[in-house]
Amino acid sequence: MVIHFEILEEDIAGRTGRLKVGERVVRTPILLPVVNPHLQPVLPKEMKALGAEGLITNAYIFSRSEEFRDRALASGLHEVLGFDGLIMTDSGAFQLSVYGDISLTNGEVIRFQQDIGSDIIVPLDIPTPPSADRATAERDLSVTMSRLGEALALCGEKNNVAGPVQGGIFPDLRERAGRSVGEMGFSFCPIGAVVPLMESYRYRELVQVVMAAKKGIPSSSCVHLFGAGHPSMFALAVAMGCDVFDSAAYALYAREGRYLTPSGSAKLQEMGELPCACHVCRSHTAEELRQSEESERLLAIHNLSVSLAEIARVRQAIADGVLFELVDERCRSHPLLLDGYRAFLRHGEALEKRDRVSKRRFFYRGQESCLRTEVIRYHALLKRLDLPSRVVISLDGTGREGFDLTLFFKPPFGPYHPALCETFPIGQCELPCWDNEMVSAGCRGMRVLMESHLETEFSVTCPPEWRDLLMSELPGVQVIP
Numbered sequence: 001m002v003i004h005f006e007i008l009e010e011d012i013a014g015r016t017g018r019l020k021v022g023e024r025v026v027r028t029p030i031l032l033p034v035v036n037p038h039l040q041p042v043l044p045k046e047m048k049a050l051g052a053e054g055l056i057t058n059a060y061i062f063s064r065s066e067e068f069r070d071r072a073l074a075s076g077l078h079e080v081l082g083f084d085g086l087i088m089t090d091s092g093a094f095q096l097s098v099y100g101d102i103s104l105t106n107g108e109v110i111r112f113q114q115d116i117g118s119d120i121i122v123p124l125d126i127p128t129p130p131s132a133d134r135a136t137a138e139r140d141l142s143v144t145m146s147r148l149g150e151a152l153a154l155c156g157e158k159n160n161v162a163g164p165v166q167g168g169i170f171p172d173l174r175e176r177a178g179r180s181v182g183e184m185g186f187s188f189c190p191i192g193a194v195v196p197l198m199e200s201y202r203y204r205e206l207v208q209v210v211m212a213a214k215k216g217i218p219s220s221s222c223v224h225l226f227g228a229g230h231p232s233m234f235a236l237a238v239a240m241g242c243d244v245f246d247s248a249a250y251a252l253y254a255r256e257g258r259y260l261t262p263s264g265s266a267k268l269q270e271m272g273e274l275p276c277a278c279h280v281c282r283s284h285t286a287e288e289l290r291q292s293e294e295s296e297r298l299l300a301i302h303n304l305s306v307s308l309a310e311i312a313r314v315r316q317a318i319a320d321g322v323l324f325e326l327v328d329e330r331c332r333s334h335p336l337l338l339d340g341y342r343a344f345l346r347h348g349e350a351l352e353k354r355d356r357v358s359k360r361r362f363f364y365r366g367q368e369s370c371l372r373t374e375v376i377r378y379h380a381l382l383k384r385l386d387l388p389s390r391v392v393i394s395l396d397g398t399g400r401e402g403f404d405l406t407l408f409f410k411p412p413f414g415p416y417h418p419a420l421c422e423t424f425p426i427g428q429c430e431l432p433c434w435d436n437e438m439v440s441a442g443c444r445g446m447r448v449l450m451e452s453h454l455e456t457e458f459s460v461t462c463p464p465e466w467r468d469l470l471m472s473e474l475p476g477v478q479v480i481p
């Protein structure tokens, strides 16, 4: 396998890394803009100037084009596109999903991609639409798997083939596919056929599909979320462990006069201001951009700039250990994205195993914060705390005489030893005024502590306004005045 992936830093299940294919190295997470040689609102060399380190194009379109096929075969894809970064090619599986049939075999598609010098090539997998029933998904998957086997046999040592993970919306099929692809030796795994879910904002199901696939794919593999997408979902997808994105959205949205932002899109027609720092927005008013003869092209440049900037922001958030804050912020830009975030948080136990030990901060941003991995991990740690026989847990922040130890209380975590007040997460946790959800979560921590230390006698001090909630969460707890 000539595709090497090295993980550098991690946050939640997200990671920054280095993807190396032959001599070409790119940083991940990465966005590969989609290039259609026939329709290029933005040239590949302009993409490079905007910061794109790689791109993706469609080998099937090249193979069908009289204009481009022979040139690509003669001088190579990088030369024809005028781009010396990483170039991945898709096989035509998308065309297959739209038109039902294409005129090339798996072997022909693979050989063609090799002959035009693509860095990462994709076999002709079968994208199973989310509407497909289980029998169809299983049948498609077995065809995909046999084509992956064929690809490995064809490529031998010089294997730069991606191993797509299919399986429709069935989590067990996705997991099994992910595991098989890993066992076959693929180190670059696109999760396929999720575009219909993203187009219809079915983020909850998208999360189920991606989390299931990730469960099967080896954690050392580079994961590509095929066809994603809109910058508002990059942070969430990265937090699940996706490393590579490709996007035609910058061009498709521009064609419809839509202006991308990291928190949604707007119609250029309705905009009075261009709230962005890219060179298009700073050198045009909204009216000038609408009136420009190059309106679509300029809008595509803006859309791509915004998408690439968001990927850079995600990478920085991982380096800083603040990915959760970014995911939370982005997922509040649309209610269905919030649904996706909540579905993601339901995988807290699995995510906790991957998450890093220490972070820059824990900003409480609402009830979802109570389900973060740091809270789950902290509650588990409480079980292992060494305690003397008489302990008071102080919710009001005051010490008490006559106890062997005073623990203080920080929601949503719960009781903490005074020696931990500077360490993560207690020391780096910033809260607004207490609310019911965070205090309830803290009481859950207290319950874990009490149930795991049956030899210890616990008392609690509590401000009057929280006494009712405390008693409903921990009936029978001994509250002292």
Ligand SMILES: [Zn+2]
Pocket (backbone or CB within 6 Å): 276, 277, 278, 279, 280, 281, 282, 302, 303, 305
């Ligand atoms: Zn802009």
